Amino acid sequence: MLINFDAGPAALPKEVLQQASEAILNYNNSGLSILEIPHRGKLFEAILEEANTLALELLGLDKNDYQAVWMQGGGRLQFSMIPMNFLAVNETAGYIESGHWASEALKNGKLYGNTNVLGSSKADNFQYIPQWGDTPEDLSYLHFTSNNTIYGTQFHSFPETEVPLIVDMSSELYSRKLDYSKFSLIYAVAQKNIGPAGVTLIVIRKSLLEKQKRVLPEILSYRDMAKNNSVLNTPPVFPIYCSLLTLRWIKAIGMDAMQQSNEEKARLLYDAIDESKLFYGVAKKEDRSMMNACFRTHDDKHTEMFLDFAKERDIVGIKGHRSVGGFRASMYNAISVEDVQRLVSVIKEYENTVN
Numbered sequence: 001m002l003i004n005f006d007a008g009p010a011a012l013p014k015e016v017l018q019q020a021s022e023a024i025l026n027y028n029n030s031g032l033s034i035l036e037i038p039h040r041g042k043l044f045e046a047i048l049e050e051a052n053t054l055a056l057e058l059l060g061l062d063k064n065d066y067q068a069v070w071m072q073g074g075g076r077l078q079f080s081m082i083p084m085n086f087l088a089v090n091e092t093a094g095y096i097e098s099g100h101w102a103s104e105a106l107k108n109g110k111l112y113g114n115t116n117v118l119g120s121s122k123a124d125n126f127q128y129i130p131q132w133g134d135t136p137e138d139l140s141y142l143h144f145t146s147n148n149t150i151y152g153t154q155f156h157s158f159p160e161t162e163v164p165l166i167v168d169m170s171s172e173l174y175s176r177k178l179d180y181s182k183f184s185l186i187y188a189v190a191q192k193n194i195g196p197a198g199v200t201l202i203v204i205r206k207s208l209l210e211k212q213k214r215v216l217p218e219i220l221s222y223r224d225m226a227k228n229n230s231v232l233n234t235p236p237v238f239p240i241y242c243s244l245l246t247l248r249w250i251k252a253i254g255m256d257a258m259q260q261s262n263e264e265k266a267r268l269l270y271d272a273i274d275e276s277k278l279f280y281g282v283a284k285k286e287d288r289s290m291m292n293a294c295f296r297t298h299d300d301k302h303t304e305m306f307l308d309f310a311k312e313r314d315i316v317g318i319k320g321h322r323s324v325g326g327f328r329a330s331m332y333n334a335i336s337v338e339d340v341q342r343l344v345s346v347i348k349e350y351e352n353t354v355n
């Protein structure tokens with residue numbers, strides 16, 4: 001099998017793929033495929049309940065205070081739903097612009113009200129997490145992207161404010177232990193660290209649900225989606241089931257061990273890059289991401305050569321995003337320490353070959 005370092009849709013744990021493929025043929029000995037079960041029946045009800053419970057439990061959040069909601073429409077829909085729900089025309093929302101996806105979220109905010117950009121690293125092609133300064137108290141919310149998939153940067157500290165924090169954790173959720181109760185709304189597309197494409201997990205503080213600012217169609221309202229327990233319409237049953245399998249897999253490993261493994265992987269790869277004479281890291285060191293490592297060579301002729309060299313050694317998905325170039329290795333939860341050791345040895349082998 002290939003080792004897939006793609007940024008997403010990304011590698012899933014082998015056990016999850018195995019269980020999901022068995023469920024396609026016969027879900028839990030029900031005689032039905034998971035693709036055929038009714039979304040309002042007992043089988044899916046149990047899947048959803050367990051997925052909702054684990055989604056909060058692994059973040060250390062209380063179900064009296066937070067609710068998990070599963071939606072379609074990807075990260076992009078969240079960019080517009082957030083201001084649609086929580087920003088009135090005459091109000092202002094804060095945004096920290098730390099990458100392309102943060103800019104897209106900001107662009108959508110501007111459609112619904114005023115925006116205040118508290119910090120931006122756009123002028124430097126997002127090579128670092130911008131400083132954000134003090135947060136004005138009258139903001140409706142403050143939005144930021146905790147891990148910037150394209151640039152390989154990550155927030156290692158967070159704004160301290162009473163303003164509701166809304167965070168896009170698409171490319172890092174369930175990779176590290178944090179005090180998640182700092183956040184009022186956390187969202188993550190599944191296709192990086194949780195499951196297949198087709199579903200987005202939203203974890204929302206119940207008190208925020210009451211703050212909807214305009215009349216909205218039910219399907220675009222967090223309040224109504226939460227009230228209907230994600231089953232307002234036919235939900236993406238299979239992606240939710242796969243997400244449940246991943247959440248169970250994470251629970252069995254434990255969030256402490258998950259974080260340790262992620263730290264170890266990042267250390268291995270960044271050490272190799274820092275020791276290299278050929279490769280160098282793109283992001284500012286203090287802001288490096290534990291999930292997506294972006295690196296380049298000083299001479300661009302190596303880009304295609306190294307991609308081919310790695311592919312011949314079963315390593316794929318490491319081409320950098322077009323706006324950064326070079327390479328990007330995404331080390332989400334399903335990538336093992338051994339997988340990263342393999343990448344490191346291929347980096348070293350390549351260096352020895354061309355030197």
Ligand SMILES: Cc1ncc(COP(=O)(O)O)c(C=O)c1O
Nearest residue numbers: 074075076101149168170171189
């Ligand atoms: C941090 C982040 N947010 C949002 C998105 C957009 O997700 P989608 O393509 O599901 O709309 C991405 C996609 O890679 C992402 O990395």
